[in-house]
Amino acid sequence: MLSKFEPSEIEEKIKALHCNDEKQLEVIFSQAKKLIVEAPAGYGKTKTMISKIAYMLASNQVKNPKKILALTFSVNAAYKIKKDVAEQLPKLLQTKESYFIKHQDNLFISNYHGFCRHILKLYGYLLHETLRNIDTLKTFDDSKQEDLNQITKLGYDQYKIFIDYNKAVKDCNETYIEKNFETYVREVKEKILNRQYIPFNAIILLILELFRKYPNILEFYKNYFPTVIVDEFQDTNILSWTLLKKIISNDSRVIFIGDSLQRIYGFIGAIPKLMREAEVKYNMEIITLTKNYRFKDNPEMLQLDKNLRLNAENIQNPTIDKNAEIIFFNLTNQLEEAKKIIDIIKDLQNNHLADSCKIALLVKNRGKNIDKILKVLQENKIAYFYGLFSDEEYDYLKFHKECSLLFIEHLKKVHVISQKTLSKLYDTISESIFLKENKEKLTLQSLMKLLKVFFYRINTEYNFLSFEDKIIFIRDTFENNALKQNMEYLDENVIVATIHGAKGLEWDYVIMPDMEQYSNPSFQGLCKNCNYRNNNCNIQIDPNNETKFLEELSVFYVGVTRARRQIFFSASNTRINYQAVEKSANISCLLKLPGIKLNNDN
Structure with a gap:
């Protein structure tokens, strides 16, 4: 055992830590062999997962030399779990960090590709x-x-x-x-x-x-990892799901944690309705976390979160008991909307210390409308970080590829990952031919900033990692094109990014501009085949558009839940189309969902 405490003592400590949250504690103390945890954004998912792991270790549920296998979709999430485990378990178990590190072989935490690399290496x-x-x-x-x-x-x-x-x-x-x-x-x-x-x-x-060729190896890993925990389960693709089904046996203890409404990576293979498929396949028990801690001090945000989830649960006829009144500004044109956004930013910054107010402008896609807002930000000398790159953008992918190749060469010359060696690698990347030839490009300038922040975090927040783990973290970040996950840690107080790029991150305040037809939802996303866009964008859900609607609602929900304190929405009566022509526009159908009341504070 990792602690001299009796299980009852650990239980009391955990109950106090979780303020007796009934559902969180039910997850932590559950002895279910197959368990799904429905965990909406801000409901204490990570904290619950860490305590679940702590309780399993402290109550001697993991026998040496066996391990808990914890997997997640994204690199950043995997290493955040590692960091939280390293920080929280010693406190919870009241043991020295060095003592915990000696026993952390009971855990293997990684993303899917990191786990597979580990096995291939052997x-x-x-x-x-x-x-x-x-x-x-x-x-x-x-x-x-x-x-x-x-x-x-x-x-x-x-x-x-x-x-x-x-x-x-x-x-x-x-x-x-x-x-x-x-x-x-x-x-x-x-x-x-x-x-x-x-x-x-x-x-x-x-x-x-x-x-397939060596079933004895598969059997070894099935026995070696008797407990499998998967975070962000809703983002699992078909290859990762096939892998999971291989390593899970009838005797395995399985915990899938996720939120169906945050499945926004369908375009790169996240399996639709996977939570339901897993529930049926393994006859899994389901526990749903019910308390939103992110918006606990903001009743309207709590209501908005609740009503969006009700819309997803019952698309045709959601049972809404109370409307959520949102802060919404509807302006005459795109320029006036941009000016209003400047006013919001200035008001927020004036009401807070400059370095304690983090604001994100989140949009569905890059386009002419957000370009107008960026221009007005520049004219008003408001510093911002440009994060409007997509996962498919050539410069974004090429930058990560260059970093990966140069890192591999760098490893041949160093035997330690330190501030000095990473600084040298940063200089090497900045001096590469690709960067020199394209140094004026905004995307690459932004990525260099993210790279600097990432390297700084490696030697501060993640300094507890071993040399090998640091190598894996850096390599996996480059290979998974994941530098965008560092946007939350930039010095800039204003971030302009896509909602997809902001997944997993948080800011004090979020502004979602361009809430009009063809912008959010986008033309390709929902508006293209909508029969109601000329009828004031009051969408009617039917079997033909239900899937697309749920995809757009998920993206909208992820955008809303990036805010810690408050979200602001804005739109204008005109939009700038892809040909830079001003057209009349309707307010987005997403702001007209049942349970949403517009507080139009023009």
């Missing part, structure tokens, strides 16, 4: 000799024809298998994935690995091949 040589050196292999996205052509030196027809397979993963096409599995793995082994590269999807697929 056993990958059974599939291909090159996998002995997986840490030095260069990773690439299977969908990029330019990369595939450069790496394989083959024609389109010969590397089309990679492109088609990646599309099948994004489309959750299980039939295609299973049918072409052996072909894909063979092509990776014969045409990619010898060139010192590994496709991103192959990191998981090679593990599935390893388990």
Whole structure:
């Protein structure tokens, strides 16, 4: 045991820590073999998870040498859990940090790809000799024809298998994935690995091949990890889900934590209705956290959170007992809207110490309307961070790729990850040909700022990590294109970003501008095929648009729940279309959902 406390003493400490929150404590003390935890944003998910792990360790539920396996979708989330575990467990167990570190072998915390890399490093040589050196292999996205052509030196027809397979993963096409599995793995082994590269999807697929060819290894890991905890479960794609189903046995203790309403990565393969699928497959018990701590001091925000979730639960006829009155500004045109946003920012900053007021402007997509707001911000000399890059943007992807390649070269020269070595790596990246040739681009300037913050955090917040863990954290961040997850820690007090880029982050105040048709929701998202956009955007939900509506509602909900204190919405009677032509606009249908009352404070 990690502590001299009796289980009852630990239970009392946990009850006090969680202020006797009934549902959180039910999760922590539950002995269910298969458990789903529905955890909306701000309901204490991470705190509950850490205490669950602490209680399992303290009550000797994990016998040496076995471990708890904790997996998550994003790199940032995985390492945040590691950080919270390292900080909170010693306090909860009243043991010295060094003593805890000595026993933290009872835990393995990673994202899916990090977990698979760990196994390939040990056993990958059974599939291909090159996998002995997986840490030095260069990773690439299977969908990029330019990369595939450069790496394989083959024609389109010969590397089309990679492109088609990646599309099948994004489309959750299980039939295609299973049918072409052996072909894909063979092509990776014969045409990619010898060139010192590994496709991103192959990191998981090679593990599935390893388990298929060597069932004894699979059985080892099933026994080695008798407890499997998955955070952000709603974002799991078909490859990760296949992996989970392999390592989970009838005897496994399984805890899936997530929120169906925060599933906003469907466009890159997050499986629809996965929580329900898992519930049925494993006959899982469900516990839903019920107290919103993020908005506990703001009744209107609490009501807004509740009503948005009710709209998702019953699309046709949500049971709303009370409207949420939101702060909304409707201006005559885009310029006036921009000026109003400046006023909001100045008022917020005047009412707080400058360095204690963090504000985010969150939009659905980059476009002409947000460009107008950026121009007015500049004219008013309001410093802001530009975070309007997308996951598919060439410069965003290319920057991470350059960082990854240079980091691999850097590792050949250093044996420690320190402030000095990371500073040298930062200089190397800034002096690279790609950066020099494109130094005027806003996206790359912003990414260099995020890189600096990330390296600083490695040597401060995450200094407790071992040398190997730091290497994995840095490499995984580059390979997963995850530098955007550091936006929350920038010095700038005003951040302008997309809602997708802000997932998992928080700010004191959030402003969601351009709440008009074709902006939020966007033309591609919902407006394109809507029959009601000329009828004041009062959408009617039917079987044809239900799926799209839920996707847009999820993005809207994630935007709302990035605010710690308050959210402001704005719109204008005109919008600027993609041709830079001013057109009349309707207020977004998302602001007309049942349970939302507009407080139009023009």
